[in-house]
Amino acid sequence: MRCSAPRADAALPQGSAAPPVAAGFRIGPVLVSNPFLLAPLSGYSDAAMRLIAREEGAGFAFTEMISCIAYLHDSRRTLQRAAWLPEEKPFGLQLMGADADLMRRAAEKAQRDGADLLDINMGCPARRIVRAESGSALMRSPESAERIMRATVASVDIPVTVKLRSGWSREIGDARAVAEAAEAAGIAAITVHGRTQTQKFAGKADWEVIQAVKERVRIPVIGNGDVETAVEAVARMRGAGCDGVMIGRGAIGRPWLFAASLALLTTGMLPEPPGGEALLRLMLRHLGYLQRLYPAGQGLLRFRKHCAAYLRGWPQSKALRAHLHTLCDPAAVEAALVGYFSGGHASA
Ligand SMILES: Cc1cc2nc3c(=O)[nH]c(=O)nc-3n(C[C@H](O)[C@H](O)[C@H](O)COP(=O)(O)O)c2cc1C
Structure with a gap:
């Protein structure tokens, strides 16, 4: 797992260096x-x-x-x-x-x-x-x-x-x-x-x-x-x-x-946040769960909202989102996402 120290501009409040406790x-x-x-x-x-x-x-x-x-x-x-x-x-x-x-x-x-x-x-x-x-x-x-x-x-x-x-x-x-x-x-x-x-x-x-x-x-x-x-x-x-x-x-x-x-x-x-390949896998998993829960059309509609959020900040994602909105078949959505993340549009 890639890690980094917290950004200096996002410092923890003073007195917050108490030993961390993992337990829920x-x-x-x-x-x-x-x-x-x-x-x-x-x-x-x-x-x-x-x-x-x-x-x-x-x-x-x-x-x-x-x-x-x-x-x-x-x-x-x-x-x-x-x-x-x-x-x-x-x-x-x-x-x-x-x-x-x-x-x-x-x-x-x-x-x-x-x-x-x-x-x-x-x-x-x-x-x-x-x-x-x-x-x-x-x-x-x-x-x-x-x-x-x-x-x-x-x-x-x-x-x-x-x-x-x-x-x-x-x-x-x-x-x-x-x-x-x-x-x-x-x-x-x-x-x-x-x-x-x-x-x-x-x-x-x-x-x-x-x-x-x-x-x-x-x-x-x-x-x-x-x-x-x-x-x-x-x-x-x-x-x-x-x-x-x-x-x-x-x-x-x-x-x-x-x-x-x-x-x-x-x-x-x-x-580090996930790179392109990990994000693609995550999005496809999410799409799969939606397909388990809803009839296909409804699952895709719900996926669009999440897609917009997942793709925030990725290059040319606006065009990809617009394209996804034209698709009515989960397999086509999957293919479009795979194409985007493996086709050099996104910098992984
Ligand atoms: C789109 C949206 C839907 C929400 N739906 C609920 C809800 O069903 N029940 C609830 O208790 N709070 C709901 N909230 C409030 C959130 O649970 C949360 O208290 C609020 O967004 C502040 O937390 P945040 O700044 O982390 O978003 C909703 C908030 C948003 C933005």
Whole structure:
């Protein structure tokens, strides 16, 4: 494996030279094999992306948010979102809802369907979700949040976690108080995205709130927000003293970020990103998993989004992407990628 020292311009914060600890951590009985987790990402984190992320070093991965109502109605699209591949186990299924009884029933179903861990979405800021009093709306409704957490925890044997924002706003629904209530309700771990609902995705994630949450509870705390590089992942984890770091947007098209973060944490060395041949193999594996999960046309549509991310920064990749968009046959997509990476267009 080719390695390099971390770039000087991406230095770790002062006082962060503590001896690295490789071990992951447990959420109840579930082993998170290392501290770098794939975030739930609607439209992306299906079983194919999760399996790729796990193979590329993620310690754990979550489904995108699953509406408890649609799940209980066996909506075809929702069941597709909740589908998993045996090789990715253990995995977490994220539930979203506003009604404690529906969440309880959905949790029971998810456990029966094979989920190893359940996560309650208390972070989605989308207007449609908030209007339904679910997602991040739960940050401003402590009673409703507590009912949902207690009902979900009581209904299953598998661990239940929550994913919070740093608050509803700066003034309302502070993550520290919500985290304490979550721990008291039997929640097994907490992820905090360091932005308020009112911020949506604007501004910078506040990792001081994540550190403050970690200091308030005894259960594992996973920090999340704006981690784009392995250096940032390790620095954020050490800076906030949290148990893990969840990576979302930064891992789309760059799943090797997980292994790189782990290598940096444990050895202090930073592996090189994959060259052309390794990237080609990775992309074809991803395409193969999508074909296992979806009818051919649908799998290809999903692959296009990931392709754009994988090919970011590669020479003449815009033309390749445009060409891929004209292809309707996975074998033709494979041939085009092989041609690109072996035909001298890409510098491996
Ligand atoms: C396209 C997209 C889809 C997302 N879907 C979900 C979701 O289904 N459930 C959830 O809890 N968070 C979701 N999030 C939020 C991410 O999990 C994460 O908290 C956020 O992107 C900040 O982390 P990052 O800076 O590493 O991306 C989504 C974010 C994006 C950009």
